[in-house]
Amino acid sequence: MQKLYLKLAVSAVCAFTISSFSVAPVVAGEDVVITFEPGFIPPSIGASKPTALSPTGEVIELETVSNDATNFVTQAIEGIYAFCSSASQTEYMVDCLGAGLADVADQLPDTGDYAEARAILEDASQKLRALATANKSTTLPKARLSGTIKAKPVRTKRLTPIKTPAISSTGAQAAAILEEAETLLLRSVANSDRRKVHYAQMAQAVGSQTILLRSL
Numbered sequence: 001m002q003k004l005y006l007k008l009a010v011s012a013v014c015a016f017t018i019s020s021f022s023v024a025p026v027v028a029g030e031d032v033v034i035t036f037e038p039g040f041i042p043p044s045i046g047a048s049k050p051t052a053l054s055p056t057g058e059v060i061e062l063e064t065v066s067n068d069a070t071n072f073v074t075q076a077i078e079g080i081y082a083f084c085s086s087a088s089q090t091e092y093m094v095d096c097l098g099a100g101l102a103d104v105a106d107q108l109p110d111t112g113d114y115a116e117a118r119a120i121l122e123d124a125s126q127k128l129r130a131l132a133t134a135n136k137s138t139t140l141p142k143a144r145l146s147g148t149i150k151a152k153p154v155r156t157k158r159l160t161p162i163k164t165p166a167i168s169s170t171g172a173q174a175a176a177i178l179e180e181a182e183t184l185l186l187r188s189v190a191n192s193d194r195r196k197v198h199y200a201q202m203a204q205a206v207g208s209q210t211i212l213l214r215s216l
Helices: 067-085 090-107 115-134 164-188 193-207 210-214
Strands: 004-006 014-018 021-026 034-036 051-053 059-061
Touching: 059 067, 067 090, 067 193, 090 115, 090 164, 115 164, 115 193, 164 193, 164 210
Parallel strands: none
Antiparallel strands: 004 034, 014 021, 051 059
């Protein structure tokens, strides 16, 4: 079973809890890992529908909207946001969010009820990462923010830091990207009563970081 995870590197000691995710202290210079539950299970050979596991080990089908599947997505987004915002150096936050949303999008199928959500999250991820690259620091190195959950070490791609003087303006632009994604999620199912409430929950999760980003 693969687990939805984010790999990151921090320069200070931090300990925190994300919902059911218990994160161990992170010490300067150490590579630590953070994995987000529930994990993603690749479809077995011949399987037609991607699935995930709930925290209790139950299989969640990701082709058709359901409370369990939507909770899987929103909790993953919220977990990533909590982790990225805990980094001691905010220069890495925008690329952290972009990398995290890419991980969430990768777990969703490109067909079925969550296909539009996948496309919107992918687009937001690409824009956030491009924003970080366009404003990258020439003095700070790429780095891995780190943390661990359930004593399982994990590592991710290196993150691009933005230049310190651009933190405020870049944060505002990142907030606008997330607000656009939030709006697109709501509009994409405007004519579907069956999916509307689920996309509204995902939209709320996506937009929950905008206030913090505008305050950087």
